[in-house]
Amino acid sequence: MKKSAFSIFLLGVLSILIPFPGRFAYGIIVVLQLNLLCFFSLLVEFLIKKLKNQSLTSSMLLIFLVVFSALLYQIMVLFSPIIALTISFTYYLVCFSSFLFGIIFTNYEIPFKKKTVEILKRMITFTLFALLFFIFRDIAGYGTITLPVHDGLKEIVLFERSQNKTTFLASIPAGIIFLASITACYLFLKHLYILIKRSKDAHS
């Protein structure tokens, strides 16, 4: 993948985290949904492979993803109606995200086991990154760690924040700035790594 295409892909992947409020509770919900959708998709793909009708794989996977998302949303309503109202249609953005499409709708030809291991690795990386991203915004913005409960958000107060001064850190513009900075740093470090490796190779 070319460098520019990679950075666009990376930002596309990460942008599913932006529309959600900057609280850890919502991070848990996004990550849970993404992992469950991945698990269901793998299950469906496995069943399709068993049926030996691979020409339908993409269309079947897409339909099943939407249906599973709708089911998960209803479970969310049962768990906490107020969180379901807050998230609303944003919940369905995840099932159409480039991240999910990038890992599910590819590599049909490679062995299923190998693909599962590959997806698991990516999911673990993404889960850790997403949780860190949300917990940082929650702590920096509100001085709390929030957990999803039936009545909304349960706040664990870590420190009393000064009035209105830090909440910008939990906002959408700040989220975009963080993601862009993280992507830029990652690409720069990768560039440095390549340069160092090249110079080492030239000396040896």
Next chain:
Amino acid sequence: MKIEHKIIIRDTLIFCGSLLILLIIVFYTTLFTRNTWKAGLKKQTQTVLDAAQKGNYIVGDFVQLKLPISSASAIYSLTINDEFPSPSFAIIVRVTGFSGPVPMVFISNSKGTFFKGIAGIANPHEDIFNYGITDSMIVFWRKKISKLLYLKEIIE
């Protein structure tokens, strides 16, 4: 009929069958969760109004709307124990601010629409600015709610 054709028909039938079953499950789950949705949001609305003035507001029945906004809001009839005119409504609506979506509670009657607090958090009267909501957004929603609620044809 060739064996390949039979396999294709069989697979398609299995796919359509499983899809139909899933869609039926989603349909019935949606019906099943509808009451939980109404009751849960009613409780949240009551909590916010109690925090504003305990015992003054009694949230009543769910009011069905014929508008697309009904998926991002819930409206209830409201009894107010003071001089406010009847009918009054309590509205919980998803408002998108600079920090993402926030569920907000309003009350409305012929005197106007008033903002009462944020639902789903420990302190409903926390400064709205902390959640990326500005005064102009509140004014926008007050006007919008007043306009929508008093169009008689939208209430079933």
